[in-house]
Amino acid sequence: MSFPALTPTQVRSSVDKLPRTRLAHLPTPLEEVPRFAAKIGGGVRVFVKRDDCTGLLLGGNKARHNEFLIGDAVDQGCDMFVWGAGVQSNNCRQTAAGCAKLGLECRLYLSRAHHKTEPQGNLLLDYLVGAHVDFTDAKIGPELNALLAAKADELRRAGRKPYFWNPPRVVPLSAVSYVLCVTEIAEQLTAMGLKPDALYVSSAGATGAGVALGKSLLGLDCLARLICPMHWPWDIPTRMADDANAAAERLGLPHRLTAADIDADESYVAPGYGLVSPGGREALKLLATNEAILLDHVYSAKAMAALIADVRAGNYRPGSVLVFIHTGGIPAIFAEPNAVLPEM
Ligand SMILES: Cc1ncc(COP(=O)(O)O)c(C=O)c1O
Numbered sequence: 156m157s158f159p160a161l162t163p164t165q166v167r168s169s170v171d172k173l174p175r176t177r178l179a180h181l182p183t184p185l186e187e188v189p190r191f192a193a194k195i196g197g198g199v200r201v202f203v204k205r206d207d208c209t210g211l212l213l214g215g216n217k218a219r220h221n222e223f224l225i226g227d228a229v230d231q232g233c234d235m236f237v238w239g240a241g242v243q244s245n246n247c248r249q250t251a252a253g254c255a256k257l258g259l260e261c262r263l264y265l266s267r268a269h270h271k272t273e274p275q276g277n278l279l280l281d282y283l284v285g286a287h288v289d290f291t292d293a294k295i296g297p298e299l300n301a302l303l304a305a306k307a308d309e310l311r312r313a314g315r316k317p318y319f320w321n322p323p324r325v326v327p328l329s330a331v332s333y334v335l336c337v338t339e340i341a342e343q344l345t346a347m348g349l350k351p352d353a354l355y356v357s358s359a360g361a362t363g364a365g366v367a368l369g370k371s372l373l374g375l376d377c378l379a380r381l382i383c384p385m386h387w388p389w390d391i392p393t394r395m396a397d398d399a400n401a402a403a404e405r406l407g408l409p410h411r412l413t414a415a416d417i418d419a420d421e422s423y424v425a426p427g428y429g430l431v432s433p434g435g436r437e438a439l440k441l442l443a444t445n446e447a448i449l450l451d452h453v454y455s456a457k458a459m460a461a462l463i464a465d466v467r468a469g470n471y472r473p474g475s476v477l478v479f480i481h482t483g484g485i486p487a488i489f490a491e492p493n494a495v496l497p498e499m
Pocket of ligand 1: 329359362
């Protein structure tokens with residue numbers, strides 16, 4: 156089934172109906188990286204959507220997500236956040252930052268896995284903005300989500316009003332923020348007389364669902380390559396389509412996606428979530444040494460490795476316009492310098 160394409164103004168007016176707390180520096184720049192593009196060959200044009208520059212405690216995609224999540228929490232009268240992920244979570248760092256700005260208490264449950272718990276990178280920033288941090292051995296995904304729901308329950312019984320990481324509620328709202336990011340990109344390219352041939356982003360969740368939905372709402376005739384940083388114990392395209400559809404529903408729009416509309420690529424995860432890959436290391440080095448833009452080894456470098464591989468495979472004609480949405484994640488490299496340094 157096909158749905159009418161919306162203008163950027165129509166997309167914005169449907170988003171305007173949702174509660175929102177302004178936190179991010181928007182619009183982020185769309186910056187061409189010609190020295191990098193020349194190095195990867197193929198005659199393509201590469202633009203970096205600088206969501207590593209969203210502000211809110213050193214930038215990243217979660218500044219956009221949090222505009223809608225904190226907006227939702229405030230709208231529901233919540234007085235605290237109960238959040239969790241890995242020790243070097245960018246999500247938790249930017250949520251802690253948003254809470255500090257709004258005067259909300261922030262309790263983080265951080266899954267230790269193989270991470271050190273010295274205050275460095277994202278964890279250092281969590282402490283600096285006043286988050287209450289607990290470490291846990293619960294694995295990120297369903298186990299940690301159940302722990303967060305149980306903590307929120309306990310707090311509710313004690314008379315608090317917690318807003319917690321409840322995927323069916325928070326993922327679609329976060330996706331809405333990436334509908335707006337794609338809208339910004341469309342507007343910025345139109346102002347340059349250009350159209351995108353492909354969008355690239357690191358995601359196995361909300362961000363990618365929002366990018367896929369934004370592309371569909373605006374009727375963009377381009378690829379939306381969603382490069383997964385991890386595997387999940389569910390079918391990622393199906394879950395992303397469901398989340399995109401829940402976001403469209405929140406926006407009061409009839410547009411719907413199926414798993415077939417989701418180009419989620421899990422082939423760049425190796426050697427594992429959080430671990431640097433050879434392609435990621437090359438991407439990080441090429442962008443840093445030619446454009447002075449940093450990538451992180453966990454997320455953005457692997458997505459850029461996919462862009463480079465696609466260009467080298469001859470998938471794009473010369474002159475194609477490729478947009479890389481830089482989701483940030485930079486603080487993690489300070490916690491793991493050896494992950495990014497050895498071969499530089
Ligand atoms: C830097 C960075 N990029 C990409 C992602 C993927 O975001 P999402 O889970 O919303 O798809 C994350 C998630 O934590 C992240 O921290």
